[in-house]
Amino acid sequence: MEKILTPSELERKQMTYLGIANGWKETPAKYTKHLAECGTEYETTICYMEYPEQGTAIKRQRQEMRKRYNLTTKKSGTYSVKTEETCNQCGCSWESWT
């Protein structure tokens, strides 16, 4: 289990605000680093059906590696929703609008 940092611990870790993700012309280097270095990998099983031209559908499954990030997410707004995400591992935070 990863430890969730308290707000003061996060402050000490120096938070980096990366701005609004929707407005990024280029992905900030810190965000790329966050994607690469933060999070924990886990294996998940994807189940899907295969439909051959003849015969009945075959149930198949495959293993896939996914990543789970330790993020704090805050949402605000009613018409357009602003999502504020903070990574609890590297201290980067960013916003996005939907």
Ligand SMILES: [Zn+2]
């Ligand atoms: Zn991170």
